[in-house]
Amino acid sequence: DAGITQSPRHKVTETGTPVTLRCHQTENHRYMYWYRQDPGHGLRLIHYSYGVKDTDKGEVSDGYSVSRSKTEDFLLTLESATSSQTSVYFCAISVAGEGTDTQYFGPGTRLTVL
Amino acid sequence: AQSVTQLDSHVSVSEGTPVLLRCNYSSSYSPSLFWYVQHPNKGLQLLLKYTSAATLVKGINGFEAEFKKSETSFHLTKPSAHMSDAAEYFCVVSEDGSQGNLIFGKGTKLSVKP
Numbered sequence: 001d002a003g004i005t006q007s008p009r010h011k012v013t014e015t016g017t018p019v020t021l022r023c024h025q026t027e028n029h030r031y032m033y034w035y036r037q038d039p040g041h042g043l044r045l046i047h048y049s050y051g052v053k054d055t056d057k058g059e060v061s062d063g064y065s066v067s068r069s070k071t072e073d074f075l076l077t078l079e080s081a082t083s084s085q086t087s088v089y090f091c092a093i094s095v096a097g098e099g100t101d102t103q104y105f106g107p108g109t110r111l112t113v114l
Numbered sequence: 115a116q117s118v119t120q121l122d123s124h125v126s127v128s129e130g131t132p133v134l135l136r137c138n139y140s141s142s143y144s145p146s147l148f149w150y151v152q153h154p155n156k157g158l159q160l161l162l163k164y165t166s167a168a169t170l171v172k173g174i175n176g177f178e179a180e181f182k183k184s185e186t187s188f189h190l191t192k193p194s195a196h197m198s199d200a201a202e203y204f205c206v207v208s209e210d211g212s213q214g215n216l217i218f219g220k221g222t223k224l225s226v227k228p
Binding site for chain 1: 150157160
């Protein structure tokens, strides 16, 4: 799991509430990514970060925001959760020297929005 | 625009028989191609990666994949399936300079019968 932890691992919340998912890495990797996984869709990129306070949007960024105030933590926030955001969320990192496209994934967070 | 198509959503084989998981890609530039495996309720693990060094790529657990530019294919094979190979497999494409924006196929679920 490349030294990546995600918290919480499971969460159930209600529509309209804010939710923050945390990705933590211990090896000082510069690039971090957030994906969502839905049946029949594979994984889709939500946001990524290429350094502290440097982030950019991915394919499915609507309804999500991110923050990276220190190298080891990349936070994903759902400002007002909707049922369509029920999904499994994966954080990933890429390792310097292997290229940004070689990514290693965390264990995932299963989010249910009721 | 780049894309990847996994031709089978579900493949079933008997233990000890060969495995073939098919993947076609579309890319305007020189792609990097990957196969990831996901066991039930687990994160994704990198099986192998193609980056133009060699067209036949060997990965972990006896898997290999061959890049065929003329056919725009990157099929995953294994000579003899084990029960532990039962999982979902994702073919992934990335383009140079994409800062790690990976495009995932929808996945192929591999079942292995005793």
